[in-house]
Amino acid sequence: MKNSGWALAGIAAGALVITSCAGVGGKDDTGGKAGSAGSTPTGTLNVMGFSGEDEVAQSRIAAFKAAYPSVTVKNNKGDFDAQQFLTAVSSGNAPDVVYMARNLVGTYAAKGAILPLDDCIKNNDIDTGQYREAALNEVKLKDKTYGIPEFYTVTVNLINSTALASAGVQTADIQTTDWGKLEQTAKKLYKAKNGRPARIGYDPRMPDFFPLWALNNGAELIKPGGEPNLNDPKAVEALTYAIKLVNDQGGWSNFKTFRDTFDIFGEKNQFTQDQLGVMPIENWYLNVLLDSRRNGLKLQSTMFTDRQGKPISTLGGSAWVVPKGAKNQDAACKWAKTLTAVDTWQKAAEARMQTVAKDKTFFTGLFTGNKVADEQIKAKYLKPTGDPGFDQAINNYYASLDVAKPLNPSAAGAEIEAAWKSAVGKALGGTATPQAALDQAQTEAKAAFDKASQG
Amino acid sequence: MPRSELVRRENRAGWFFVLPWVAGFLIFTAGPMIASLVLSFTDYQMIRSPRPVGFDNYRALFDDPRVLKSLSNTFVYAAMFVPLGTVAALGLALMLQRVGRASGFFRTAFYLPEMTPAVAAGAMFLLLLNGQQGLVNKVLGWFGINGPNWTTDPNWLKPSLAIVSLWTLGGTVVIYLAALNGVPRQLYEAAELDGAGPVTRLFRITVPMISGALFFTVITNTIAAMQMFDQAYTMFYGPQQKAAASEESLVYMVYLFQNAFQFFKMGFASAMAWLLFVIILGITFVQVRIGNRYVYYHGER
Numbered sequence: 001m002k003n004s005g006w007a008l009a010g011i012a013a014g015a016l017v018i019t020s021c022a023g024v025g026g027k028d029d030t031g032g033k034a035g036s037a038g039s040t041p042t043g044t045l046n047v048m049g050f051s052g053e054d055e056v057a058q059s060r061i062a063a064f065k066a067a068y069p070s071v072t073v074k075n076n077k078g079d080f081d082a083q084q085f086l087t088a089v090s091s092g093n094a095p096d097v098v099y100m101a102r103n104l105v106g107t108y109a110a111k112g113a114i115l116p117l118d119d120c121i122k123n124n125d126i127d128t129g130q131y132r133e134a135a136l137n138e139v140k141l142k143d144k145t146y147g148i149p150e151f152y153t154v155t156v157n158l159i160n161s162t163a164l165a166s167a168g169v170q171t172a173d174i175q176t177t178d179w180g181k182l183e184q185t186a187k188k189l190y191k192a193k194n195g196r197p198a199r200i201g202y203d204p205r206m207p208d209f210f211p212l213w214a215l216n217n218g219a220e221l222i223k224p225g226g227e228p229n230l231n232d233p234k235a236v237e238a239l240t241y242a243i244k245l246v247n248d249q250g251g252w253s254n255f256k257t258f259r260d261t262f263d264i265f266g267e268k269n270q271f272t273q274d275q276l277g278v279m280p281i282e283n284w285y286l287n288v289l290l291d292s293r294r295n296g297l298k299l300q301s302t303m304f305t306d307r308q309g310k311p312i313s314t315l316g317g318s319a320w321v322v323p324k325g326a327k328n329q330d331a332a333c334k335w336a337k338t339l340t341a342v343d344t345w346q347k348a349a350e351a352r353m354q355t356v357a358k359d360k361t362f363f364t365g366l367f368t369g370n371k372v373a374d375e376q377i378k379a380k381y382l383k384p385t386g387d388p389g390f391d392q393a394i395n396n397y398y399a400s401l402d403v404a405k406p407l408n409p410s411a412a413g414a415e416i417e418a419a420w421k422s423a424v425g426k427a428l429g430g431t432a433t434p435q436a437a438l439d440q441a442q443t444e445a446k447a448a449f450d451k452a453s454q455g
Numbered sequence: 456m457p458r459s460e461l462v463r464r465e466n467r468a469g470w471f472f473v474l475p476w477v478a479g480f481l482i483f484t485a486g487p488m489i490a491s492l493v494l495s496f497t498d499y500q501m502i503r504s505p506r507p508v509g510f511d512n513y514r515a516l517f518d519d520p521r522v523l524k525s526l527s528n529t530f531v532y533a534a535m536f537v538p539l540g541t542v543a544a545l546g547l548a549l550m551l552q553r554v555g556r557a558s559g560f561f562r563t564a565f566y567l568p569e570m571t572p573a574v575a576a577g578a579m580f581l582l583l584l585n586g587q588q589g590l591v592n593k594v595l596g597w598f599g600i601n602g603p604n605w606t607t608d609p610n611w612l613k614p615s616l617a618i619v620s621l622w623t624l625g626g627t628v629v630i631y632l633a634a635l636n637g638v639p640r641q642l643y644e645a646a647e648l649d650g651a652g653p654v655t656r657l658f659r660i661t662v663p664m665i666s667g668a669l670f671f672t673v674i675t676n677t678i679a680a681m682q683m684f685d686q687a688y689t690m691f692y693g694p695q696q697k698a699a700a701s702e703e704s705l706v707y708m709v710y711l712f713q714n715a716f717q718f719f720k721m722g723f724a725s726a727m728a729w730l731l732f733v734i735i736l737g738i739t740f741v742q743v744r745i746g747n748r749y750v751y752y753h754g755e756r
Contacts, residue, residue: 082716082717083712083715083716086501086502086716086719089501089502090501090502107719111500111501111502111503111719112500112502112503113501113502196587252607253586253604253607253608253609254586254587254604254607256604256607257585257586257587257604257606257607258587260581260585260606260607261585261587261588324502414717414718415717415718418713418717418718422521422702422705425701425702426701426702428701429609429701429703430609431609431701431702431703440520444521448718
């Protein structure tokens with residue numbers, strides 16, 4: 001135990017107050033330094049939150065460096081860290097461009113931590129029509145655009161065929177339209193040993209996927225204006241059902257304990273080890289599973305649908321934002337434009353194809369958030385893989401792109417997320433009923449939203 | 456040289472040598488403390504300038520059910536960890552005292568975990584404490600004990616945090632070892648002549664004679680327990696654990712951190728810090744009042 005103590009907040013707060021004297025207050029925060037399409041940025045570009053390790057990232061960084069050789073890119077590698085970001089911005093040492101999850105953009109925009117990019121978009125002729133509309137909507141707040149979106153994660157059911165065969169379950173039984181039938185399917189696929197799960201039949205991916213289950217039942221957890229809607233009767237019903245699914249398969253404590261043993265990123269993962277029948281999961285996971293084929297993975301896939309049978313998906317992805325106090329906004333804007341441009345994504349796809357050829361695997365798609373790029377890359381590189389299960393999954397992911405919906409942006413997005421996650425945790429753990437937990441979460445989230453809306 | 460001049464020179468030299476510490480204290484501890492006290496009376500969202508709100512943040516502390524929940528979680532955790540840690544550290548120190556020449560090696564071995572980053576320790580214990588495949592339950596299984604789901608059962612989250620915290624007992628063990636080595640041997644010899652057994656010697660000689668060290672470590676471990684952050688955050692709230700399994704693992708400092716850096720409520724977080732400061736001050740005061748009745752200090756008449 002370290003004495004991080006109450007001094008943690010004190011020191012952080014104190015340092016922030018002291019350093020804020022030299023902070024960003026006097027700086028131009030209108031976003032007016034976005035340059036123009038023809039301007040040539042120079043100097044240093046400090047990037048935060050972008051790990052940038054794989055070939056897709058590296059090729060895009062290379063594309064920017066080739067286009068703007070006068071800019072020195074300093075990439076502070078590592079995922080986005082709220083503490084690091086806020087401390088940097090408050091102390092007047094803001095990075096120039098930051099990579100963050102799109103669902104955070106609303107909160108940071110409402111607090112004034114990031115700048116509107118409308119001037120950047122206008123002055124640099126960034127064609128916002130090329131981005132998928134749902135992704136662009138995620139980075140808007142009160143008619144201003146605060147981020148340039150990229151990547152587009154959607155969800156379908158991935159299925160372990162071996163489990164289905166051993167349980168005598170048909171692929172058509174893996175559906176989320178008929179809850180009663182899904183419950184029976186999950187029970188058939190579930191295996192226990194000594195009173196503990198030995199194979200989870202259907203993992204509803206709670207608590208993280210609660211928004212997807214709410215959507216499945218027709219409820220949006222955040223209303224279009226950003227107001228929380230956590231205790232919507234349909235959301236309560238969805239949570240109650242998801243918990244029932246979990247309870248049918250050992251109960252939350254056993255269920256999660258078993259799930260925590262999965263080697264999700266390894267070749268001996270939950271599918272190859274027959275520890276899991278089915279789970280809804282995002283598109284990036286297909287790439288992870290490529291190497292598992294040599295360990296006997298037989299994959300299948302079905303769409304995740306709502307209760308009327310219509311395909312649905314929640315939406316995730318990232319965005320480039322420019323923080324308040326960024327010193328090289330012109331370069332930041334051109335970075336965001338370049339890294340999300342169609343030409344750049346094509347270079348990234350080429351790099352991915354080289355890796356695929358080297359690894360003797362196949363291309364599972366690149367979901368960029370740029371509709372034009374997606375279509376061109378799909379047309380040029382996506383071929384039948386020789387593995388019908390993977391083909392089916394890839395097709396399902398592509399089919400989900402146009403139906404995916406994000407959580408609506410909100411000025412209190414972070415607090416709303418914390419509230420529903422806490423509520424779902426309590427309900428899963430049995431310390432509160434779904435109704436009581438979500439009622440409390442709604443009260444807390446609404447208070448946070450009201451306060452955030454007042455500025 | 457007159458004596459008064461010598462004293463003044465020595466004083467000046469003394470201040471000169473402690474100046475780096477004093478400067479560090481003023482800049483990095485006292486300054487931020489004062490700043491956080493000021494901030495606790497403001498609405499400070501970190502990006503914009505602080506706005507005075509009087510006692511609103513302190514009033515809000517009592518309206519927020521999570522403040523109370525996280526505080527009660529922290530009390531329960533501290534009530535488990537402090538006695539458990541004291542007994543475990545004393546047991547290890549007593550064993551170390553008996554190993555003779557090899558004690559240097561073991562002392563180092565026991566202290567090394569203090570050097571392990573909390574994140575690494577947290578990740579490691581998530582594996583060790585897994586209810587189904589973790590080593591802890593496997594070992595319990597050898598004795599016919601069906602271990603619990605330490606990291607997912609709401610009832611076992613705080614005990615698991617207390618167990619994880621035992622990982623860093625090395626410092627306490629070293630303090631106890633030094634105290635044990637200071638107990639006069641003749642006391643034990645006299646007791647043995649009087650027919651006292653090991654248990655009697657432990658409770659009638661060892662414990663009273665090292666009560667000063669025990670008292671010190673109980674106070675410091677209580678303070679540290681009330682400030683528990685690293686392990687709880689790593690295991691249940693960090694980037695790798697996107698969803699907390701249950702609010703039962705929400706300790707006070709984690710909630711304070713969330714308010715400061717996730718919800719932009721630095722003023723409220725500062726008020727939380729000062730509430731904790733007052734609580735720790737109160738607990739320490741009570742411990743000192745009670746402890747002073749039972750503690751034996753060498754050199755006291």
